[in-house]
Amino acid sequence: xxxxxxxxxxxxxxxxxxxxxxRPETVxxxxxxxxxxxxxxxxxxxxxxxxxxxxxxxxxxxxxxxxNLKEVAGRGDxxxxxxxxxxxxxxxxxxxxxxxxxxxxxxxxxxxxxGMSLALACDLRVGSVEAKFSQAFVKIGLVPDSGSTYFLPxxxxxxxxxxxALLGDVVDAPEALRLGLLTRMTDAGTLEAExxxxxxxxxxxxxxxxAMIKRALHRGIDASLPDQLLFEQxxxxxxxxxxxxxxxxxxxxxxxxPQFTGR
Amino acid sequence: MxxxxxxxxxxxxxxxxxxEVLNALNAALMExxxxxxxxxxxxxxxxxxxxxxxxxxxxxxxxxxxxxGQTAASVVSAPVINRFDALRQFPKPLIAAVSGWAxxxxxxxxxxxxxxxxxxxxxxxxxxxxxxxxxxxxxxQRLTQLVGKMxxxxxxxxxxxxxxxxxxxMGLVNHVVPAEDVVGAAETLAEKIAKMPPIAVQLAKEAVxxxxxxxxxxxxxxxxxxxxxxxxxxxxxxxxQAFLDKRAPHFEGx
Numbered sequence: 001x002x003x004x005x006x007x008x009x010x011x012x013x014x015x016x017x018x019x020x021x022x023r024p025e026t027v028x029x030x031x032x033x034x035x036x037x038x039x040x041x042x043x044x045x046x047x048x049x050x051x052x053x054x055x056x057x058x059x060x061x062x063x064x065x066x067x068n069l070k071e072v073a074g075r076g077d078x079x080x081x082x083x084x085x086x087x088x089x090x091x092x093x094x095x096x097x098x099x100x101x102x103x104x105x106x107x108x109x110x111x112x113x114x115g116m117s118l119a120l121a122c123d124l125r126v127g128s129v130e131a132k133f134s135q136a137f138v139k140i141g142l143v144p145d146s147g148s149t150y151f152l153p154x155x156x157x158x159x160x161x162x163x164x165a166l167l168g169d170v171v172d173a174p175e176a177l178r179l180g181l182l183t184r185m186t187d188a189g190t191l192e193a194e195x196x197x198x199x200x201x202x203x204x205x206x207x208x209x210x211a212m213i214k215r216a217l218h219r220g221i222d223a224s225l226p227d228q229l230l231f232e233q234x235x236x237x238x239x240x241x242x243x244x245x246x247x248x249x250x251x252x253x254x255x256x257x258p259q260f261t262g263r
Numbered sequence: 264m265x266x267x268x269x270x271x272x273x274x275x276x277x278x279x280x281x282x283e284v285l286n287a288l289n290a291a292l293m294e295x296x297x298x299x300x301x302x303x304x305x306x307x308x309x310x311x312x313x314x315x316x317x318x319x320x321x322x323x324x325x326x327x328x329x330x331x332g333q334t335a336a337s338v339v340s341a342p343v344i345n346r347f348d349a350l351r352q353f354p355k356p357l358i359a360a361v362s363g364w365a366x367x368x369x370x371x372x373x374x375x376x377x378x379x380x381x382x383x384x385x386x387x388x389x390x391x392x393x394x395x396x397x398x399x400x401x402x403x404q405r406l407t408q409l410v411g412k413m414x415x416x417x418x419x420x421x422x423x424x425x426x427x428x429x430x431x432x433m434g435l436v437n438h439v440v441p442a443e444d445v446v447g448a449a450e451t452l453a454e455k456i457a458k459m460p461p462i463a464v465q466l467a468k469e470a471v472x473x474x475x476x477x478x479x480x481x482x483x484x485x486x487x488x489x490x491x492x493x494x495x496x497x498x499x500x501x502x503x504q505a506f507l508d509k510r511a512p513h514f515e516g517x
Contacts, residue, residue: 238441
């Protein structure tokens with residue numbers, strides 16, 4: 001702990017770490033400094049074994065309005081946007097997607113552009129009825145980046161992904177729930193508590209198996225069945241060797257809730 | 264002890280053991296490795312050998328501290344590099360089980376093996392260019408043979424590594440498995456091969472290794488001779504009889 005951030009608020013409740021984007025005056029538009037801090041905060045979360053779930057959130061009325069256009073847009077001559085994406089977004093999205101802990105994104109309002117990419121790179125999304133998703137890139141003559149073209153067709157299917165990316169229309173919370181983009185939709189007043197509940201549930205699960213399940217599902221979407229069956233076979237052998245597997249079995253037989261150790 | 268050895272039935276597992284330097288390959292380690300292989304080559308109980316490293320690194324490269332003060336003359340005869348030739352002579356199947364980094368000499372060691380199981384955390388690269396040299400243990404030759412000129416050229420000229428999935432798509436590794444059980448997966452493969460008739464296994468390995476060096480005609484002739492030779496073994500008779508009897512064969516290694 002102990003790291004101070006200018007653009008984030010990092011809070012801890014029990015085994016859950018919340019990383020909150022904190023530039024509410026711009027609906028948390030992503031600046032270079034903020035992206036750098038987010039990358040560092042995720043690295044800290046990854047390294048600390050007592051953290052078993054991560055909430056990614058934004059302060060104020062929305063989760064994130066996307067890239068801060070003042071830092072890149074309209075400056076094609078002076079800023080190489082490809083270089084910007086490679087430097088700030090690609091490593092961040094990779095770290096978030098591959099994080100060895102489960103991640104939940106909390107969405108109370110706008111979730112647009114690269115902000116939506118961040119939400120899609122999380123494992124689960126919980127939103128209030130006021131959550132609004134937008135693949136806004138097309139409206140400014142750009143293409144979805146920061147992983148949106150990878151995550152979106154995988155999460156909602158090609159047809160809906162095309163619709164969202166080509167039209168750039170806002171998808172509201174009930175529609176997002178139907179599409180599976182949202183795990184849960186809540187009232188505005190209960191969003192924080194509900195998101196925390198989901199995070200606590202994740203934090204109570206055996207962390208080694210949770211990290212393995214993420215890896216297996218990420219591979220499975222691209223692998224052939226024979227490759228993935230082999231991968232599962234060996235992953236299961238490693239999972240069965242964990243202390244938590246034996247704790248889980250004992251708890252099941254004794255009809256007790258398991259207390260997982262992370263070993 | 265730069266090399267740890269463990270036996271599981273007919274399979275021997277050799278583990279590179281300099282974890283404090285991510286298994287950097289120095290002269291002492293390479294000498295121990297080739298000495299161990301020389302013994303295993305003639306041990307009839309051993310059918311397959313697995314070569315592995317640690318969780319973080321199979322081997323992160325040559326020991327740069329050892330190479331740093333060397334001259335051209337001393338490197339020409341450096342044992343750490345010439346030992347790679349000895350690996351090629353090993354007659355039994357050699358499986359690399361790679362978790363983490365396999366860089367420089369580490370990748371050359373991997374490519375000297377006959378099959379590769381990669382952990383999903385594995386990275387493979389020839390980064391020598393970044394420190395002012397080029398691969399010296401066969402990297403330019405073996406990588407090009409294995410993945411083709413274009414991909415080998417990019418890896419060797421940029422020094423950038425590829426991850427396990429890229430390596431799989433390139434044909435550099437046989438299977439990608441969870442890093443936690445990479446040795447287990449290699450053992451599963453090794454046990455399958457260990458059940459096969461050992462003389463046929465050795466001749467098959469010899470024939471496959473000859474393929475890139477021989478013109479097709481000569482390679483085909485070589486294969487046919489080896490094929491005919493196997494009809495002098497008990498295992499050929501047992502294998503074919505068991506097939507006709509619809510039962511599992513029992514190979515004795517004769």
